[in-house]
Amino acid sequence: MRRIGVLTSGGDSPGMNAAVMAVAKAARYHGMSLIGIKRGYNGTLCRSHHVEDDMVELDLDTILDIADQPGTYLRTARCLDFLRPEMRAHAVSNIHEMGIEGIVVIGGDGSYHGAMELCDLGIPCVGIPGTIDNDLAYTEMTLGYDTAVNSCVDDIRAIRATSRSHDRPAVVEVMGRHCGDIALKAAAGSGAEICIVPEVSWSIQEVADRLARLIDVGNPRATVVVAEGAWDSMQPMDWHRYLRENGVRVHDDDPITTAMLAKILKFKTKAEARPTVLGYTQRGRTPSAYDSWFAFEAGSLAVNLLRNGIGNQVIGIKDGRVYYLPISMALQQKREFNLSLYNLINSL
Secondary structure (H helix, E strand, C coil), X not given: CCEEEEEECCCCCCCHHHHHHHHHHHHHHCCCEEEEECCHHHHHHCCCCCHHHCEEECCCCCCCCCCCCCCCCCCCCCCHHHHCHHHHHHHHHHHHHCCCXXXXXXXXXXXXXXXXXXXXXXXXXXXXXXXXXCCCCCCCCCECHHHHHHHHHHHHHHHHHHHHHHCCCEEEEECCCCXXXXXXXXXXXXXXXXXXXXXXXXXXXXHHHHHHHHXXXXXXXXXXXXXXXXXXXXXXXXXXXXXXXXXXXXXXXXXCCHHHHHHHHHHHHCCCCEEEEXXXXXXXXXXXXXXXXXHHHHHXXXXXXXXXXXXXEEEEEXXXXXXXXEHHHHHHCCCCCCHHHHHHHCCC
């Protein structure tokens, strides 16, 4: 191949820029030109007024310093139009017109499905798992996950310092809509006493009882780490009525939040539980050494695969080493939740 493309799609994650940088270095080494496709699959549709706003040649000298920057230099966005067959055909036409012979796709599950569609239309693609959630079963770690966990651990430690100072518990929400790995590892890494995740059914009463026992044995500063998607696995409770009975104004259609959970725990345990939502700080950090290493090897391997005419593959980590396998096989694998670690956190 003489020219390849690279895009970042889905939620941004630390290490995406490092992966783009690695792709650029490997492309230059092999004498290939590189096109940066902007805003995910939107860039392939070329709907901007100027082609440079959608696809631009990446000169190694101009992007030499992006590897340690958070976010994504190429930008990212959802592209619902790419779900339509006629729009994908239009994208392929634009890709051919730009002389792009293969694409490195950096993103998560949805991005991989888009890559498979392009492969079916004759555009070889190689995927790099760029998502902080660690929700792709075929790889031990996704790009950005290690940074996100380290970010959460740092923030939770700071919150626990305040909890110790005031002898009050904290409820900390971290990211993880369908996967509780960030919450699990952040709780274990910070010494948190309670962890709530989407994979395990839980009840507010169980959490309150656990917190009350901790307070009774002399730990009034315990930390509850909850994944943002854990509300879906919460056992039914008429918490709207419970809060109203305790003087809190809520509507029946109000969703439960971390702040509301903290209020319920306060009423049930008589402790001044304080909520904190860490939010996008987890995505916007400088990539850790681990994520930077993974990005470097994955980007280099992706270019080598395309250079040798091998597409329809994704790159991951297995037994601590970078490897690749077909996209379809990767997406078929089922993720196993670390229940033993979860039980350990919630029992010690």
